[in-house]
Amino acid sequence: MDGYQPDWGLYRSFLAVLTHGSLSAAARALGLTQPTLGRHIDELQRQLGVTLFTRSSGGLLPTDAALSLRPHAENLKAAADMILRAASGLDEEVRGTVRVTASDVIGVEVLPGILTDLRRNYPDLEIELALGNQVEDLLRRDADIAVRMVTPRQDALVVQHIGEINLGLFAHCDYLARKGMPQHIEGLVEHDLIGIDRDPQDRRMMQSLPEAFHNCHFSFRSDQHLAHLAMIRAGYGIGACQVGVARRDPNLVHVLPEFSFVIDSWVTMHEDLRNNLRCRVVFDALVSGMKDHWRIQRTAAMPI
Amino acid sequence: MDGYQPDWGLYRSFLAVLTHGSLSAAARALGLTQPTLGRHIDELQRQLGVTLFTRSSGGLLPTDAALSLRPHAENLKAAADMILRAASGLDEEVRGTVRVTASDVIGVEVLPGILTDLRRNYPDLEIELALGNQVEDLLRRDADIAVRMVTPRQDALVVQHIGEINLGLFAHCDYLARKGMPQHIEGLVEHDLIGIDRDPQDRRMMQSLPEAFHNCHFSFRSDQHLAHLAMIRAGYGIGACQVGVARRDPNLVHVLPEFSFVIDSWVTMHEDLRNNLRCRVVFDALVSGMKDHWRIQRTAAMPI
DNA sequence: ACCCATCCATACATATTCTTATATCAAATA
DNA sequence: TATTTGATATAAGAATATGTATGGATGGGT
The missing domain is CATH 3.40.190.10 (Periplasmic binding protein-like II)
Known part of the structure; x- marks a missing residue:
């Protein structure tokens, strides 16, 4: 069942070389040294039976194989980041970082008020806000919570319907x-x-x-x-x-x-984060804040 | 940007201990030794600042923290498995394993014929077939290709519509x-x-x-x-x-x-696997085979 | 044309990590 | 009660990985 796998750490080196363009740069980024990274890449190539880079002036040039492996490696990194965030959310106190993604208008016009109120109650909480209209962020686990204008299409999500905007x-x-x-x-x-x-x-x-x-x-x-x-x-x-x-x-x-x-609006979170107090707090705040905003826009939309 | 991360290999040990219930059993499964696994767990606990297991007779008992981290660790493993499959599909020849998931009836009644023909053309190809009505398989990357009766809800998929069954x-x-x-x-x-x-x-x-x-x-x-x-x-x-x-x-x-x-039917594959010759071949075969089956059932449905 | 910066490869000394071997404990069995 | 089985912890040697230092190659700038 558990087939043999290359040391997962090798993928980390692989991704670093890919993103930084050279062994040396990757080594600096990872706090390792260039020979080490070189050995990692060699080892990974050996184990996968695939050539990943070719030497070129100024660095290593990724092969097609490396490029087509890249999204997979980034999934791995996203999952590792996720574990770290999940783990740091296991304390009983609300502290640490929660990563939120939202459409740009909501993020600039609506969320600042909500998040400011929230922070007042939880001074040890830190928020990362990624704006954009791509929906894929949550799928790739690049964020903990998403405020979105499209019907959630995934199963393993905690979903709160806000209302029609x-x-x-x-x-x-x-x-x-x-x-x-x-x-x-x-x-x-x-x-x-x-x-x-x-x-x-x-x-x-x-x-x-x-x-x-x-x-x-x-x-x-x-x-x-x-x-x-x-x-x-x-x-x-x-x-x-x-x-x-x-x-x-x-x-x-x-x-x-x-x-x-009208467009519909939703707040969604990974089901896996339900037990994560920190995310839970932000999720609840976003839901209640968005619902307030929804009520206001609703009365505002009434004929004057 | 790249925050410090525990060695990703530690998560592998963590997951193994979690699934096998003891350091010794996990060590056997991973081809390592019990003291090694013990140190890995200690190290991970130290780095995450979380207690993951408590000693008990007959093995280690996972804490709540470990249990809530488990799904994340399994994501990591799924991503690592995926890389391996993707990498082994980069050869120019069609060989290795492709994992297909399908609803049970299709899997038993329709796919065997398609896959048998396929294998005749590619003797080095191996097929894993996971049957079930859960849709989540593809999301978790537990399979390369899915034959499904529900409209695909993810974006990053290569989708082929077969027709109404x-x-x-x-x-x-x-x-x-x-x-x-x-x-x-x-x-x-x-x-x-x-x-x-x-x-x-x-x-x-x-x-x-x-x-x-x-x-x-x-x-x-x-x-x-x-x-x-x-x-x-x-x-x-x-x-x-x-x-x-x-x-x-x-x-x-x-x-x-x-x-x-009627119900609709689809064949779907990860976009990341589009360049993967092995998966590509199976995908194409499934699409053409399913379409044949669709044509047959269509004429069969005509009044006699 | 020269120098300099940056890159990768290699060799060797050093650190770290793993395994082996052994001790200890708990529970089930005779 | 003594014994066996399967678990974890620990210590020391073996194996492995890492860092340092160095050499060679390439491209850009003066």
Whole structure:
């Protein structure tokens, strides 16, 4: 059942050489020496029966084999990191680092308040926040907790449904004073529109909107929702934004409020971390904080 | 960025002690000696700052900390196994082991033919086949390729859609001779019915069937679809079965053929294995074999 | 053209780690 | 009760891995 395995430490050296580009650099990073790393790579090549690097000027050049092994080795590293975090979360006290990932807008506009409150209660707690729209972070175990806008697709997760987040079209009042407030969807074609660039998921969502939107020409495109928000705030034009976020800025005006659309939001955590007090605390705080935010945006979305 | 980490090999010893229950047993399994394992555990405890085991008669007793660390350590092992499989698939020749997981019926009724043909072309190829309805196998990287009846929920997968598999009600002709052929759905209540026991996913599928089925009483229940098939073949009563599978047995009769229902089928593989010739070959063979089977069951499902 | 920095390979002395062998303990068995 | 089995702990020698020092090669800068 347990087949013979190369010493797992060899993979660590392998990954280090891969990421740092040379034996020497890898050795410095790992606190070892260049001959040691050299021997590790030799040994790994021998045991795997695969050539991993070829000498080149300025370092080692990874072979195709090494490149195709790399993602696997990174999985190993992710798992090792995970163990370490899990172990350091076993104390009875809430201390140490929790790694959270979230979409960029939520991370910048909503989480800071939640996390600040949390930290006040747990001064020994440290937070790492990784922003981005990639969903894969949690799969690769690069984070402990994820705040996401897509339905969780994994089984082994602790999932809390927050609710539907309202999105709407917004513009700065200065812009509207300049260009006028559109009265119908059709009127949007006359405006400066802020839209999605390439992101497949966002484009798919665009498809599900009323047809009138499909004819719109976006004169500014970005896949970074934060950039959208910044452009809206700068008065560039009309763009989509979370209602709850937009409502905080009195200068932003809800354009065509009858066309709000919704995305779902979730907080998820690995099941394996359920017993981890530290993660548990952050998870609960995120759930309750997000739910508060959800309630606020909900009342804000009411007609004024 | 790269924080200090305990030697990854220590986790291997940890997991071995955990699974084998004692230092000595773990040492035997790993091909090391008991004092070595003892020092590894001590060292890991020191570095993690956690007590992992307490002495007890007959071995070491894992603490709660060790138990909650266990799934993480198993992830590490799964990742290490994966590397090894990936590495051994990098030769230019198709040789070595590929691990396939599939639902039990497909695994027993459909795959043997496909895999036998495949092996004829690649004599150095070895196949491991893990049957079961759990979907999680692929997530944990316990298998290279999965043949599944549920829509793949992960991103980093190579996915091939096979098609919809027709399910229908079948019974042995002897049974029907004894108890008669039901003419309407309502007539099923008079029959010996073979149904699902507890499996939540299957029960959910039951809910989506016409209402008349909900009143049915199943006098035999099992979550093993293979058991259903065996009971049908034995003439116990009427049960659901894949049309393509049932058609192979001339003694099985399609009952109420107007009520066939469908499930989707897929073949999936890790994206990381795309460059792995060995896995690639098996993947392609499974896809083409499953599609053949799908075509056959499709024509078989036609009215006779 | 020269020098310098950076890289890898090799040889040898040193540290560390593993194994072997032995002692000790606990529980089950006769 | 004595004995056997299987467990962990410990000490010392053997095996292995690491670090240091050095040489050779390559490319960039002066």
